[in-house]
Amino acid sequence: GEEQYCENGFTGTYNGPVFGGENTYGGYSQTIVVKESFVLQIRHAADDLARVAPLLCAGITTYSPLRHWRVGPGTTVGIVGLGGLGHMGVKIAHALGATVVLFTTSPGKIADGRRLGADEVCVSTDDAQMAAYANRVDFILDTVAVPHDLDAYLSLLKRDGTLALVGAPAAPHPAGNVFNLILKRRRIAGSLIGGIRETQEMLDFCAEHRIVSDIEVIPIDYINVAYDRMLNSDVKYRFVIDMASLRDA
Template identity: 70%
Template sequence: MPVQTDAYAVKTAGTPLAPFSFERRDPVGDDVAIDIQFCGVCHSDLHTAYDEWGRTTFPCVPGHEIVGKVTAIGPDVTKFAVGDTVGVGCMVDSCGTCPSCDAGEEQYCEGSGFVGTYNSKDAKHGGHTLGGYSTHIVVKQDFVLAIGHDDADLAAVAPLLCAGITTYSPLRHWKVGPGSKVGIVGLGGLGHMGVKIAHAMGAEVYVFSTSPSKREDAKRLGATDLIVSGDDAEMQAHAGSFDFILNTVAAPHDLDRFLNLLKRDGTMTLVGVPAEPHPSPAVGNLIFRRRAIAGSLIGGIAETQEMLDFCKEHGITADIETIPMDAINEAYDRMLRSDVKYRFVIDMASLKAA
C-alpha cells in the first residue's frame, strides 16, 4: 500500500512553506524506501520554493540533501538491505542509455535529462517529484548512495549530497592535488566544503572573500589564508600564481579580477548560477595565458559515492546548524541574509513528532 508521507511544501506561488501530506509509492522492482532522518537546506531549495527561476511546479516539496535508513526494498534490489544508512542527492533517475549516462555522468543526461529529486516531471510514476522535506522517500537503487560515516555525524553528512559533490567534482576533474595552488571564491555553503576538500586533496588553498572578518574561519577550515577580493594590493600579490580557482559565488561579478590570478593554462570553474549574467570577461586575459573559464554541475552517482568515501576517510563533514522542520521559513530568511555557518540541516524527527 502507498505510504502516507508528512512534509513541508509551498502549495502555491508566493506562500511560505507549510505542513503537507501526500502518498509515496510502495517500493517495487529496484526501489529503495528510505525513512529520512536529516535533510540539508540548499540555496536551490529557496530559489525553487520562491519560483525565482520561473519553473516551479506546485505543490513543491524541496530537499535534495537526504540521509536516512532503508525501511523496505523492492524484489530486484541487490545493493541495499533494510537498516542500511543511505543518502539521496540531487537526482533520482536519468535515461540510462545516452553517452553521458554510459560514462557515469548522469547529471549531464542527453536523453530525457536527469530527473531531479524534486520539481521534476516524473514520466515513470506520474506527476512531479517531491523532495526531502518529508518523512519518507522511495528511490531506485541506482540513485541511492551508501553512507559510511558514524550515526552521530549523519546530520553533518547531509550537505555532502549537494554542496560536497558540487565542489568535489570539479576539484577532482581538474586534478587538484599536492603541488596545486587553489583559490575558492566565496565562503558559504559551497565554499566551505571546497576549502575542506581541496585541503584534504593536498592542495595549498586560499579563500577569496569580500569579508576580512572571515580570515580566521577560512584558516580553521584548511585555507592557508584569506585574500580580500576588493583589495587591489592583496589580489596583485598573487597575480599569475593559481593553478585552479573554484568560483562558488551565485551573483554577477567581475571575473577578470580572478582570471588575472591564474597561471598559464590555469582554469576557473564556475558552480554558482547567478540570476543575471556576469559581465563579459576580457578575451585577452584568456588568450595570452591560455586560461580557461569552465562550468561544472554536481557529479555523477559513482563520483558522488567516491566523494562520500573520500570524506569518510578524511573525517570531512559540513559545518551545520540543525533546525526543526517548522523553522524552515525563518531559515530561508536567514539564508537571504547570509546568516548561517555554513548549512542548515532539518532534523526530520521534529516533523515526525509534530
Template identity: 70%
Template sequence: MTSQAKAYAAQSASTPLAPFSFERRDLLPDDVSIDILFCGVCHSDLHTARSEWDGTIFPCVPGHEIVGRVSAVGDEVNNFAVGDLVGVGCMVDSCGHCPSCKESEEQFCETTGFVGTYNGPDNVLGGHTFGGYSDHIVVKQGFVLKIGHDEKDLAAVAPLLCAGITTYSPLKHWGAGPGKKVGIVGIGGLGHMGIKIAAAMGAHVVAFTTSPAKIEDAKKLGAHEVIVSRNADEMAAHANSFDFILDTVAASHDLDALTGLLKRDGTLTLVGVPEHAHPSPNVFNLVFKRRSIAGSLIGGIAETQEMLDFCHQHGLVADIEMIDMQEIEGAYDRMVKSDVKYRFVIDMASLKA
C-alpha cells in the first residue's frame, strides 16, 4: 500500500522542473508521515537538478530543508504524534551500526554512506529517494526532528535544516565562542546563518565579502567587523589574528589569502563545494604556523536537533524570500546570480494550484 505524492521534478539536466506524481511508501512501524508546509531551496538542489555534480538520477525531486506537520505515525513511533511540527534535513537513513552512526555522526556513515533525502537509494521501494519539493514525505522517526519555533516562523526555520546545521556543526566543533575571533567567508544562504550562529555563540565575528554593498547587511546579521576581501590593506590588517575561519563560498578561489589570516594553530574549514577544485594551497603558509585546512559536512541527527533548539533559544531563523512552487526555475536563475537575501523557501500550499 502506498500513497501518491504531488511534486515538481526535473526529468533531465536540461529541462525545467515540472509537475510530477510518484508513490510514497506506506507507513512502516517506525515511520512518520509528514505533510510538507515549506521547503527551502539549497544550492545543492540546483547542482543536482541540473546535473552539475556527478550521479544525478532522473526524475529528480530536490529539497532537503523540510518543515511540516505530522499526519500519521507507525505503530512503534514513540517520539512524535499527529499534529507535531517537525523537520527533515539532508538525510533520511544510514546503516545505524558503524562507528560513526553509533557516535551520532550519521552524515559520515562508513558502511553505506548516509541516504540522501533525495537522489539516494530507496531501501524500501527500490529506485531512489524523492525530496521535499512535494506535498508529503514518509521518514523513519530516527531522522525526524522536533521544531520548537512558533508556527509563524516555520518558513524561516526550513533553511536551518541544511544551512543552519552546515554552519553550526563546524562552529561548535572548532570551539567558536567567547574570546574567539571567527571569520565567515561569503554572505549567502550558508554565510548569513554562520554569522548569526557564531554571534549567538559569543564569538567576535568578522564577515568577509567581495561586495562593499553587503557591509551594512553583514553588521545587521551580527558581524562585529566586515572585511572587503578584495582590499589588500584590509586583509593585511588582520594577518595572524583569527582562531577560526568558516569558508562558505561554493566557487573555486585562492585559499592562501585566508590561511594567512589564521593564528598559529588556527583552522580554515570549507563547507562550500565548488564545481571546480580550489588552486593548491601554499604549504609554507600552513607548516610555519601549524595551521589547518579542514572540511565539514552537515551534522548528525542529535547535533541537528541541538542546533534547532539553540536557534529557538536565541531567536534565530533564516532571512528568506518566499516563492510558489511554480517559480522555482526563476529562483534557480536568480540563485546563480546571488540575487537572493538569503534563502528562497517554497510555500508548498502552492502545489495545490
C-alpha cells in the first residue's frame, strides 16, 4: 500500500525512464490502459475536475505527511511556503482541525494565506515574528524547493517536534546546528507523494471537505510561457492544461 517506497523503485509516469528501463509515455493521451488496482475514484463534482487534477500530486504530497505525523485538533502546524504544495498543505491541515501557521517570505501572501485556511501568518524574514513562535509548533511541513536555513524552523518546534521536508531543491540545504536537534529531541524527516491506498483516502477526504486546488487553466500552446511564469513564482497556485486544446492543436 506504499508503492512509492518500493525498494525496487517505481515507474515514473511523467515521461520519465523506468529506473534504467525504457521511457514511459501516454501522460497526455486521450485514452490509456492501466491496471485496475491503480485506478482511483474521484467523488468531486464533475465541474471540479480541473481543480482536482493537482490533488494527485500536490494534494497527496502534503496529505501523506500530515496524516503520518497525526496532525489534528490540538496540534499547531507550520506550513513553510505558499506555492503549489504549500497552499494545499494549508487547506488540508485546516480541514484536519489543526491550528495552522503559514510561514512565508512574501508579505503580499498574508491575505491569501488566511483565505486558504491559515489561522496565523508569519513573515519569516522578520526576526521578531519568527522569535514569537520559538518552541511553540508541534509539526512543520516545509514545501520550499530552494535551499534555505532549516535551523530557523527547527528552533520553532516543541520537544519531540518534527520538521518534514517535501520540497526538493536542486542543491542541498545548508548544514544545520546539531544542538537544535539534540536539545529538544527534534527530528528532520522527509516524505514522498503517497501510495494508491492513501491517495484514494486523500481524494475522499478532499471531496468530503470540498477541497480543491487553486488553479489557472491554460491551453497547450501556452505551456512554455506557463513554465517561465512558474519559475518566477507567477502562478496561484497550479497550472492545469485544458486537454481539449491538444485536440484542437
